[in-house]
Every structure is written in C-alpha cells, then in structure tokens.
Amino acid sequence: xxxxxxxxxxxxxxxxxxxxxxxxxxxxxxxxxxxxxxxxxxxxxxxxxxxxxxxxxxxxxxxxxxxxxxxxxxxxxxxxxxxxxxxxxxxxxxxxxxxxxxxxxxxxxxxxxxxxxxxxxxxxxxxxxxxxxxxxxxxxxxxxxxxxxxxxxxxxxxxxxxxxxxxxxxxxxxxxxxxxxxxxxxxxxxxxxxxxxxxxxxxxxxxxxxxxxxxxxxxxxxxxxxxxxxxxxxxxxxxxxxxxxxxxxxxxxxxxxxxxxxxxxxxxxxxxxxxxxxxxxxxxxxxxxxxx
Numbered sequence: 512x513x514x515x516x517x518x519x520x521x522x523x524x525x526x527x528x529x530x531x532x533x534x535x536x537x538x539x540x541x542x543x544x545x546x547x548x549x550x551x552x553x554x555x556x557x558x559x560x561x562x563x564x565x566x567x568x569x570x571x572x573x574x575x576x577x578x579x580x581x582x583x584x585x586x587x588x589x590x591x592x593x594x595x596x597x598x599x600x601x602x603x604x605x606x607x608x609x610x611x612x613x614x615x616x617x618x619x620x621x622x623x624x625x626x627x628x629x630x631x632x633x634x635x636x637x638x639x640x641x642x643x644x645x646x647x648x649x650x651x652x653x654x655x656x657x658x659x660x661x662x663x664x665x666x667x668x669x670x671x672x673x674x675x676x677x678x679x680x681x682x683x684x685x686x687x688x689x690x691x692x693x694x695x696x697x698x699x700x701x702x703x704x705x706x707x708x709x710x711x712x713x714x715x716x717x718x719x720x721x722x723x724x725x726x727x728x729x730x731x732x733x734x735x736x737x738x739x740x741x742x743x744x745x746x747x748x749x750x751x752x753x754x755x756x757x758x759x760x761x762x763x764x765x766x767x768x769x770x771x772x773x774x775x776x777x778x779x780x781x782x783x784x785x786x787x788x789x790x791x792x793x794x795x796x797x798x799x800x801x802x803x
Contacts, residue, residue: 523548523622523646538668539694542647546622549643553590553615554669559735560615562592562666564687565599565676566709573677573709576701577602579790579802580728585612589735592670594619594662595630595644599676599684605633608640615643615669619662621652645669663687667694672734675700675722678712685712688722697734699725754782755791758801765799 523546526535532554535542561584565573581591581603591607593600595616607614616637618624622644626634637644647665648658663686667673673691675698678684691698700722703710716722725731729739753772757763763771769779783799786792792799 521548523644523649525649526551526554534668537694538664540664542665544649545645545647546649547643547645548622549638550613550641551643553613553643556590558588558590558613559672559737560590560592560670561731561735562670562673562687562691563599563603563676564593564663564666564673564678564684566678566682566684567596567598567600568709569598569602569677570703570707570709572704573599573701574602575802577676578606580731581606581612582610582790583728584731585610587732587737588612589731589737590615592617592666594659594666594683595633596659597630601630601633603676604637604642608633608636608642611640613640613642615645617662617665617669618644618646618648619659620646620654621648621650622646623649624651624653659683660686664690664694667691667696670696671736672696672731673698674725674731675713675716677701677703677709679708680712680715682712685716688716692721698722699730699734701725752782752786752791754779754786755801758792758799762795762798762800764797768799 526545526547535545577599585607591603591612591614593603593616595601595604595618604614604616614637660683663683667687667690673687673696675684675688688698700713700716702717702724703713717724732739754768757768757771765779769776783792791802793802
C-alpha cells in the first residue's frame with residue numbers, strides 16, 4: 512500500500528485522503544492535505560506514540576532527561592513525534608534514531624523545502640532510520656510565524672500522549688499542551704527548577720492541573736498504557752539497588768556509600784559502573800547522584 516521515500520532530495524508524496532487513518536481525520540482545525548517522505552507505515556501501526564515538545568533554548572537538564580528517557584522508550588518500541596526544530600525537538604528525534612527507534616518529524620514548512628547544515632544531517636538520519644517526515648504544506652513553501660503553531664496540532668493529532676519537557680509561559684509548548692487537552696490527549700510535564708524561564712511554563716501547567724507531573728520514565732509508560740519499565744538491579748542478592756535508594760536522598764562520595772551500605776569498594780564501583788552505563792547515576796566533583 513505504501514511507498515518509502517528515503518532521500519531528502521526526492522520530492523515528497525501526498526497521502527491520498529481515502530487512505531488517511533482516523534488520527535489524521537480527527538485533527539482540528541482540519542487538515543486539507545498531508546505530504547510525506549519516509550516510512551508512511553508509521554501512521555498506520557499500533558505502536559504507542561509520544562509527542563515530545565519543549566523549548567528551543569533547551570537546558571542541560573532537559574537535554575539529559577530527554578537522552579535518558581527517550582533512549583529507554585525507544586528500546587521498548589515507543590515512537591517519538593516532534594516538530595524538528597532545534598532544542599528539545601531535535602534532541603528527541605536524534606536520541607530516538609540513535610537508540611534504534613522510529614520517529615516522526617512534523618515540519619512547519621513545505622515538504623520539499625531544503626534544510627541545511629546539522630538539520631540536513633538529522634533529516635537524513637531520520638529517513639535512513641526508517642522514520643517519517645510529514646508536512647501539510649507542499650513543495651518549498653517557506654516557514655512563517657503562523658505555520659509553527661499550526662504544525663503543533665499535527666504533532667498532537669499523531670500522538671497518544673503529550674510530554675512537555677520545557678517551555679516558557681508564552682511558548683509554542685503551551686499551545687501544544689492546550690491542543691492536547693482539547694483533543695482529549697493526556698498531557699504530562701517535566702517539573703523544572705524554580706526561577707528558570709524555560710521551566711515557568713511546565714511548572715505552571717502542573718500547578719494549575721493542566722498537566723500531570725512526569726517524575727520518571729515510568730510515568731510516561733503508564734500514560735501510554737504500558738507496563739512499568741524501570742530496570743531492577745541484581746546486586747548483593749537484592750532486587751532493587753541499595754545504591755540508587757541511597758543516592759535518592761542526595762549526592763554521596765564513594766567513601767560515604769561504602770560506610771553507610773557496609774559493602775566493599777570493589778562491589779560499589781562495579782555497581783556504579785553499571786548504573787552509569789544505564790544512565791541512572793552521574794558523578795560530579797567527586798560525588799555521585801541519582802538521575803532516574
């Protein structure tokens with residue numbers, strides 16, 4: 512039924528309306544057309560789809576959470592939908608593709624408009640990774656101020672759940688969150704640091720009951736109707752990691768952990784190495800802290 516276009520220099524194709532899945536038909540305001548490059552089958556499969564949206568001025572904190580959580584979700588078959596702009600969007604697309612997952616990029620300009628530099632590199636990676644690029648605009652239609660808010664309704668419409676990572680109070684992320692609620696989608700937000708501009712919007716969504724709080728990747732799994740995916744450690748005969756439990760109370764040095772947990776340095780360093788590979792702990796200035 513479908514044809515895949517995996518060269519960013521090939522012209523995009525229009526998806527015939529008689530083939531549109533219900534998720535496209537339910538988008539409001541209504542779509543007139545949809546053009547695509549890549550694996551159009553992603554619009555028809557039943558795998559869970561998560562919209563990842565946020566600030567173009569992504570913080571290091573937001574980037575770190577995206578890289579860890581999206582990697583885990585991609586490994587479980589969650590498809591990531593986002594808007595292909597720099598910042599949160601591109602971090603989500605890139606992490607998904609690099610983790611072997613499938614992603615859908617929704618453009619705010621014409622399907623055949625050329626992208627340059629690092630954007631083209633990611634564009635190619637998405638197509639080469641069997642992903643999908645879509646737009647409601649044909650040919651090389653340029654982006655405009657209104658095309659990006661319009662694009663957001665497609666991001667929402669193609670997704671099952673909306674995850675707002677970061678965003679100021681008056682940002683496109685807040686528009687996407689509102690559209691998500693209007694379309695009956697569950698909206699989750701990552702709480703941010705008080706006083707940081709890119710956290711003001713997400714914290715406001717949570718405070719005003721317009722989004723649920725996402726404190727771990729498991730909250731996203733549950734919102735998508737999936738079973739919890741947090742990995743269990745097998746350390747010292749226990750199912751759960753005593754190191755993670757300790758670090759959740761605050762950063763610790765290795766000497767402190769050895770003394771409190773009453774384990775050998777060798778045992779501790781072995782687990783810290785494993786937890787580090789899994790993205791669950793980080794070391795800074797001689798102290799370790801829990802990430803997830």
